[in-house]
Amino acid sequence: MIESAAIRYFREVTEAGSIKQAAATLRIAPSAISRQIQAIEEELSVKLFERNARGMVLTDAGRLVYRYAVDNRSLLDGIRARVQEFETMRRGQIKLATVEGMLSNFLSNFLIELSADYPGIFVSTTVLGSRAVAEIVGRNEVDLGLVFGRAPRRDLIELARMRQSLCLIVAPTHPLATRESCTVKELAGLRVVVPDPSFGIRQEVDRACATAKIRLEICSETNSLAFAQMLAWRTDLATFLPRNTAMPAIEAGRIVAVPLRDPRLEATQVTLVQLASRTISPSCRMVADLLVARMKSARE
Incomplete structure (x- = not known):
């Protein structure tokens, strides 16, 4: 395909030891191979083979061309493999x-x-x-x-x-919505909807509250962050989410994300x-x- 017929024929003759055997392998006429090898010899102005009782033997120049042919084939095989891998990808x-x-x-x-x-x-x-x-x-x-x-x-x-730092998520009308930030201690007694304990968010919030020695008033627990976000939007309950997670609703003006000043929650x-x-x-x-x-x- 990319490899020239002349180089391919030359390599086959070298490895087979004769034009006749190479022609049988390639399933083409011996004269076609002879013409291609002659074309290389004329282009390089060198003789590639010596004929003797053992068949066709490479000259010094022929060995250089054969090394090129082998290297060229290896390079093409590598390119073919990379192309196939690209298609697989x-x-x-x-x-x-x-x-x-x-x-x-x-x-x-x-x-x-x-x-x-x-x-x-x-x-x-x-x-x-x-x-x-x-x-x-x-x-x-x-x-x-x-x-x-x-x-x-x-x-x-x-x-x-x-x-994915955790933020306090509240409706725009919530008393905390205008705060630039909050500490965990300031959330003591806050009415919230929280993810169930299988969520990493809940685990981090529970640890932060335990460290700050405060309790939240958990009014609802859910296995859906979308549901928790919806309740925060439509009620006075707050919840906890990364800003990135809540961004579509924030951009729509339905909720506000208040940063939490807490080393644990900022590092999530x-x-x-x-x-x-x-x-x-x-x-x-x-x-x-x-x-x-x-x-x-x-x-x-």
């Missing part, structure tokens, strides 16, 4: 498990762009609590996982981390994880690299 199925907080903004935007750029890649997305995401990745049931906080298992490797993050022993496809590796790049750019 553009097609395939990826299984991704994620915490709900990544869906509404970060992950939805990423998947929309991925679908436009790589229509042959199908992504199956499963939404779970952070602990369940880690478990399903650890059971080798999905390719990649997005967990809240650090990887909770030793058999998982962290591919990337992205800061989302981590992209993979089972250390899992062998992933080229397309999955590409998607993972794109996710890593997107998470890195979000940090900067």
Whole structure:
């Protein structure tokens, strides 16, 4: 294909030891091979073969040309493999498990762009609590996982981390909506709707409250961040979410995100994880690299 017929014929004659045997291998007339070899000799002004009782033997110049032919074939094989891998990367199925907080903004935007750029890649997305995401990745049931906080298992490797500081989420009419920030101590007795304990967000909020020695008035508990956000919008209840998660509703003016001045809650993050022993496809590796790049750019 990319390799010239003359070089291919020359290499076959060298390896077969005669034009007749090379012609049989290539299934072409010996005269066609002879003409191509003669064309190389005329172009280089050298003799490539000596004929003797053992067949056709390379001259010194012929050995140089043969080395080039072999190197050229290896280079072409490498290019062919890379091209095939590139095509494989553009097609395939990826299984991704994620915490709900990544869906509404970060992950939805990423998947929309991925679908436009790589229509042959199908992504199956499963939404779970952070602990369940880690478990399903650890059971080798999905390719990649997005967990809240650090990887909770030793058999998982962290591919990337992205800061997702928790904010207090309230309606624009809430008494705290105009605050530039709040400390956890200032939230004592606050009426809230919170995710259930399977969520990393809930675990971090509970730890921060315990450290500050305060109690929240938990009026509702849910396994849906979207539902918690909706209650914060339509009632006097507050909730806790990363700003990125709530951004569509913030931009629509339905809710307000108040930063929380707390070292633990300011340092919360989302981590992209993979089972250390899992062998992933080229397309999955590409998607993972794109996710890593997107998470890195979000940090900067």
